[in-house]
Amino acid sequence: MKMKKFIAVFMISVLAVLTLVGCGTDDDSTSGKTENNSESGAVLRIAAQPYPLYTPVYVAQELGYLQEEFEAVGATYEWQEFKSGPLVNEAVAAGEADLGFMADLPAIIAKSTGQPIEIVSNIAYGEKGLAVLVKADSTVKSIADLKGKKIAYATGSYAQHLLALLLSNEDLTLDDVQTINLGASDQPAALANGEVDAIVIWEQYISKLTSDGTAKVLADGTGVKRGNMITYVVSDYAKANPDVIKAYIRALNRADELLASDPDKAAEAVAADFGVDTKLMRKIISNFTYSTELTAEDIAEITKVKDFSLDAGIISKDVDINSFINTEYVKAAE
Structure with missing residues (x-):
C-alpha cells in the first residue's frame, strides 16, 4: 500500500510539473520578445x-x-x-x-x-530648416552679392550642398567665394564679430539668430533643397x-x-x-x-x-x- 501511495503521489507531482512547464511555454510564445529573443542583451x-x-x-x-x-x-x-x-x-x-x-x-x-x-x-x-544668414545690417542683398565674400559652413554637411545649389543658380560655384570650415556652434560668433560675411546653418540657430535680431535670412532651401x-x-x-x-x-x-x-x-x-x-x-x-x-x-x-x-x-x-x-x-x- 505504501508503494502504491508513493507511486500515485509521484505521478501527480510529475503531471503538475508538466502542466507548469506547458503554461510557461505558452506565456513565452505570446510575449515573444523577452527572455527567448535571440537579440536579448543587444x-x-x-x-x-x-x-x-x-x-x-x-x-x-x-x-x-x-x-x-x-x-x-x-x-x-x-x-x-x-x-x-x-x-x-x-x-x-x-x-x-x-x-x-x-x-x-x-x-x-x-x-x-x-x-x-x-x-x-x-x-x-x-526646406526652411537650412539657410544662408547674414548680419541684420549687412549690405549683402542677394546670393549673387556673395561673390568673393567669406562664407562659413561645416564642410561635408548638407549646408555645403545648399550653398552650392544657390550659387549655381547665379552661375557661380564654391570657387567664387571664400569658404571657411566652421561647426554650427562656432558660426554665430564668427558672423557677429564680422569674421565672415555669411554663414550656412540649420535650426535651431536660424530661429535663434533671427528672433534676437542678430541675423537675417538671405536664402533658405525653399524650392531648392528638400x-x-x-x-x-x-x-x-x-x-x-x-x-x-x-x-x-x-x-x-x-x-x-x-x-x-x-x-x-x-x-x-x-x-x-x-x-x-x-x-x-x-x-x-x-x-x-x-x-x-x-x-x-x-x-x-x-x-x-x-x-x-x-x-x-x-x-x-x-x-x-x-x-x-x-x-x-x-x-x-x-
Whole structure:
C-alpha cells in the first residue's frame, strides 16, 4: 500500500510539473520578445546630434519611447552626442557607434568612402530648416552679392550642398567665394564679430539668430533643397539585430504621432535639448515634416543629392542608391 501511495503521489507531482512547464511555454510564445529573443542583451550605440532636425529622436528619448520599445525586445541603447554629421561618420567609421542620424549629404559621403552602412529610415525634411544668414545690417542683398565674400559652413554637411545649389543658380560655384570650415556652434560668433560675411546653418540657430535680431535670412532651401534627415545603421549590426532597428523606428513613429497631435507637448519635452524656449521650439517644429517613411519622393531627392555631389567632386566614388536605402525595416515596423 505504501508503494502504491508513493507511486500515485509521484505521478501527480510529475503531471503538475508538466502542466507548469506547458503554461510557461505558452506565456513565452505570446510575449515573444523577452527572455527567448535571440537579440536579448543587444546594445545599440546611437550617435546623436542635438538639433531640431532630429526632433522625433529626441522626443522618443525624453519621453521614454526608446527605452520602452527597446525593453520590449530585450535590448538597451547608449547615447552619445556630436556636433555634425561628419563627426558622426567618424565615430561610426571608428567602430564607436552602430547608428547615426544626419542630413542626406554626409550620409552619402560616408557610403561613398566605403563605410558598410545603409539608410533604414527617414526622420524629417524641411526646406526652411537650412539657410544662408547674414548680419541684420549687412549690405549683402542677394546670393549673387556673395561673390568673393567669406562664407562659413561645416564642410561635408548638407549646408555645403545648399550653398552650392544657390550659387549655381547665379552661375557661380564654391570657387567664387571664400569658404571657411566652421561647426554650427562656432558660426554665430564668427558672423557677429564680422569674421565672415555669411554663414550656412540649420535650426535651431536660424530661429535663434533671427528672433534676437542678430541675423537675417538671405536664402533658405525653399524650392531648392528638400533637406532630408535620415537614419543609417551599420549593415552587419542591422542584419544581426533586426528587431532592435524596428524598435528604434517604432519609437520614432510614436514621436511623430505626438508631434502631429500635440506639438506643444513635444516642444516642451525637447526645447531644453536645443537651448531654446518652448515657444521658439514650437515655431521650429512647424518648419519640418517628421516621418520615418522613405517615400519615392525622398529616395528621388537623396539620389539627386548623390548625383550632384558626384558631379561637383564632393564625392569621388558613385553610390548605388538601391543597395544603400533599405525600406524593409520601416515597412516591418508599421
